Amino acid sequence: MIEPYRRELLTQALFSFDDRGRLLYGTVIAGRARKNWKSADLTLAALHKWLVWDSGGHPSDAYILSNDPEQSQAIQEIAEKVIRANPILEDEVEILGKSIRRRDGKGCLIPLPSRGAAGLHARQGLEYRPSDHRRLQTPSCRTSPEAGPVRRSR
Numbered sequence: 001m002i003e004p005y006r007r008e009l010l011t012q013a014l015f016s017f018d019d020r021g022r023l024l025y026g027t028v029i030a031g032r033a034r035k036n037w038k039s040a041d042l043t044l045a046a047l048h049k050w051l052v053w054d055s056g057g058h059p060s061d062a063y064i065l066s067n068d069p070e071q072s073q074a075i076q077e078i079a080e081k082v083i084r085a086n087p088i089l090e091d092e093v094e095i096l097g098k099s100i101r102r103r104d105g106k107g108c109l110i111p112l113p114s115r116g117a118a119g120l121h122a123r124q125g126l127e128y129r130p131s132d133h134r135r136l137q138t139p140s141c142r143t144s145p146e147a148g149p150v151r152r153s154r
Contacts (some may be wrong), residue, residue, distance in 0.1 A: 012025070012026055012028075043075050046062050046079075061110060062110070064115055066111075066114060076099075083095060
C-alpha cells in the first residue's frame with residue numbers, strides 16, 4: 001500500500017500535463033526524512049517512465065543517480081522485487097547484474113552512483129534521455145552485459 005501523500009506526489013509528478021500534452025513538472029524535489037520510501041518512490045517513477053512513456057521510437061536508457069554504490073545496489077534490489085512480483089513486468093524485462101534491460105531492445109534501467117554527491121544527504125535523481133545521445137558518457141546495457149561502471153580514459 002502506498003500512503004496517500006506518496007500516491008499524490010507520484011500522481012502529480014507523472015500524470016500532470018499542460019494543454020499541449022507536455023509534462024508539467026520536469027523536476028520534482030521531495031524532501032523527506034530517512035527511511036521514508038524515497039528510494040522506492042524514485043524506483044517506481046523510473047520504472048513507470050522507462051516502460052510506459054513513448055520515447056519516439058528510439059531506444060532510451062533511464063539512469064537512477066544515487067549517493068553511493070550501496071544505494072545504487074539498494075535501488076537495483078527494489079526494482080528487481082517490483083519486477084519479480086509482477087508477471088507482466090517480468091515478461092517485458094530481463095534482470096542483469098547491475099541493470100535491467102527491456103526485452104524489446106528499447107533500453108535499459110541503470111542505477112548509478114553519482115560522482116561528487118558524497119555529503120549531500122538524500123540526494124537522488126532520475127535522468128531519462130535517448131541512448132543515442134552522442135555526448136552521453138554513461139554505461140549502457142547494450143554495450144556492457146552487466147552495465148557496471150565503465151571507466152573511460154580522457
